[in-house]
Amino acid sequence: MRAPLADRIRPKTIDEMVGQQHLLGEGKALRTIVLSGELPNLVFYGPSGVGKTTLAAIIAAKTNRKFHKLNGTSASTADIKAIVAELDTLAAPNGVLLYLDEIQYFNKKQQQTLLDYIERGEITLIASTTENPYFYIHNAILSRSTVFEFKSISAEEILPAVDRAFRFLEEEKGCRVVCEDGVERYIAFSCGGDVRKAMNACELCVLSTPEKDGIYTITLERAKALTQKSSMKYDRDGDEHYDILSAFQKSMRGSDPDAALHYLARLLEAGDLPSAMRRLMVCACEDVGLAYPQIIPIVKAACDAALMVGLPEARIPLADAVVLICTSPKSNAAYLAYDAAAADIRKGKSGPIPRQLQNKHYDGEDNPNKGQFYQYPHNFPNHYVRQQYLPDALKDTRYYTPQDNKSEQAAKAYWEKIKSTDDSQ
Numbered sequence: 001m002r003a004p005l006a007d008r009i010r011p012k013t014i015d016e017m018v019g020q021q022h023l024l025g026e027g028k029a030l031r032t033i034v035l036s037g038e039l040p041n042l043v044f045y046g047p048s049g050v051g052k053t054t055l056a057a058i059i060a061a062k063t064n065r066k067f068h069k070l071n072g073t074s075a076s077t078a079d080i081k082a083i084v085a086e087l088d089t090l091a092a093p094n095g096v097l098l099y100l101d102e103i104q105y106f107n108k109k110q111q112q113t114l115l116d117y118i119e120r121g122e123i124t125l126i127a128s129t130t131e132n133p134y135f136y137i138h139n140a141i142l143s144r145s146t147v148f149e150f151k152s153i154s155a156e157e158i159l160p161a162v163d164r165a166f167r168f169l170e171e172e173k174g175c176r177v178v179c180e181d182g183v184e185r186y187i188a189f190s191c192g193g194d195v196r197k198a199m200n201a202c203e204l205c206v207l208s209t210p211e212k213d214g215i216y217t218i219t220l221e222r223a224k225a226l227t228q229k230s231s232m233k234y235d236r237d238g239d240e241h242y243d244i245l246s247a248f249q250k251s252m253r254g255s256d257p258d259a260a261l262h263y264l265a266r267l268l269e270a271g272d273l274p275s276a277m278r279r280l281m282v283c284a285c286e287d288v289g290l291a292y293p294q295i296i297p298i299v300k301a302a303c304d305a306a307l308m309v310g311l312p313e314a315r316i317p318l319a320d321a322v323v324l325i326c327t328s329p330k331s332n333a334a335y336l337a338y339d340a341a342a343a344d345i346r347k348g349k350s351g352p353i354p355r356q357l358q359n360k361h362y363d364g365e366d367n368p369n370k371g372q373f374y375q376y377p378h379n380f381p382n383h384y385v386r387q388q389y390l391p392d393a394l395k396d397t398r399y400y401t402p403q404d405n406k407s408e409q410a411a412k413a414y415w416e417k418i419k420s421t422d423d424s425q
Contacts, residue, residue: 006199009168010054012061017051018161018195019153024055030148039063039097041118043137044128046150049194052128056099059126065097072105077113080123087122096123103127104136111138118144152193159188161195165202166218175211179218186220190227201227241275249279253287257326264322268315277303280321291331291405295324329405337400344394351391382418 002008011017014024014031023030033040039059044052053069060067068083083096100106106114115138117123125145129136133147162184166177183205191198204226205218248263267276284299302321306314344350356374375385390397402408 004196004200005165005169005203006049006196009165009199010057012058014055014058017054017058019157020051020055020150022151023148033146034059034062037063039065039124041125041141041145042127043103043133043142043145043147044126044150045130045133045147046128047130047152047193049191049196049198050150050153051195052150053099053101056097056126056128060097060099063097065124067097067099069099069101072100072102075100075106077110080110080114080117084117084122098123098125100125100127102129104129104131104133108138111141115140115144153195154193155185155189155191158191158193158195158198159184162188162198162202165199166206169203169206169216173206173211173216175214175216177206177216177218179223180220182220183218183223186223187227190224197227241272245275245279248276249283249287252280252283252322252325253330255326255330257323260322260326261319264315264318268311268318271311273306273311273314276318277306280318280325283325284321286332286335287330288325288328289331289334290408290411291329291403292407295328298324329407331403331405331408333400333403333408340399344397349393351393354388354391356387357389382421384418386419 014034017024022028025031033042034055044055046052056069057067066086070079070083080098083098087096100114103111114123114125118125118141125141127133127137127141127145133142166179166184170177187198187201187205191201201223205223206216208226209216209218209222244263244266248260248267251259251263264276267273280299280303281296284295288295299321302317305317309317375387377383377385379385388395402412
């Protein structure tokens with residue numbers, strides 16, 4: 001069984017790698033560490049297909065150590081012990097470099113076992129994860145390691161790798177590979193910063209194209225058919241999922257319809273309709289709120305319409321809702337007011353409900369002032385009467401402050417007028 005192209009063409013030196021110049025450029029920290037030959041324990045954090053495994057293999061070759069690779073989804077403590085058994089033998093005369101992919105799937109006990117060998121210096125660890133290491137990796141391992149964040153690779157950086165892939169396939173097959181204009185660029189821009197996806201797309205293009213007169217002619221149509229969704233997929237439980245949702249809501253809050261539509265498209269192209277609608281409703285309530293309160297039922301109706309028609313048509317009402325939120329005035333006054341009220345509750349600031357607001361019930365004989373004394377506002381001019389609503393411990397506390405928008409300022413002016421003419425003052 002032949003290995004995937006991404007493995008067959010894997011770079012052998014740092015200079016052959018694409019991207020990660022913030023780590024591997026001349027004079028950068030990780031490059032300097034690798035070239036020094038003195039290898040500390042490392043944690044590589046970043047999305048798939050950006051060079052974490054490739055760099056680990058290069059490091060192993062550079063340091064002349066026996067290289068072992070395990071995957072956290074399938075490896076066990078027994079696998080680690082088997083690797084340790086090679087120490088001080090001809091199989092690993094210069095020590096072992098363990099590359100543990102997806103370390104977040106190692107449970108606490110497994111990570112603790114690994115830690116024991118790391119502390120004794122029997123294993124040098126390079127761990128990789130697509131999740132935030134500070135949430136998923138044992139603190140004791142993190143304290144003995146240096147964390148480096150790998151970033152998605154730009155399309156411009158991937159272009160040379162795509163060209164190299166087609167030239168490599170030419171040599172393997174002994175036939176020319178000719179790409180129509182735009183094929184290599186389309187693949188590079190459609191792989192979502194994942195070099196492995198780009199390599200796989202190149203190989204699929206050749207495998208699915210019939211050879212004619214010793215030439216594989218790759219059409220743009222074929223490239224689009226094989227790569228059309230690759231940049232849109234993401235792990236709905238991973239960091240990228242929450243980064244997209246965060247960027248989506250912050251773009252709406254920041255009144256940038258172009259950015260918000262971009263992130264909406266990323267969610268919908270991945271089929272994540274529920275997350276998009278949830279953030280739309282939250283943003284309508286939290287960030288537009290009282291500045292344009294009618295927006296809440298409008299956005300709700302747009303979400304209902306999206307559910308009714310489903311994807312891909314759901315994009316239409318949701319795009320309307322996104323633009324409406326972005327272009328509406330903003331107010332988080334109610335959001336801030338609630339948080340202030342909740343903060344007082346958590347601090348224990350509450351107290352008995354004022355007697356006039358309690359549900360009517362029998363006054364005990366020990367109550368010298370019997371009666372509820374509630375004043376029904378609708379019995380008074382303008383449907384308003386001044387009376388105490390907050391508990392005594394919070395009397396005269398103000399949580400809500402109207403913000404500077406037409407809707408709240410109009411309500412403020414209305415109530416200032418009503419309250420200034422209240423005869424019950």
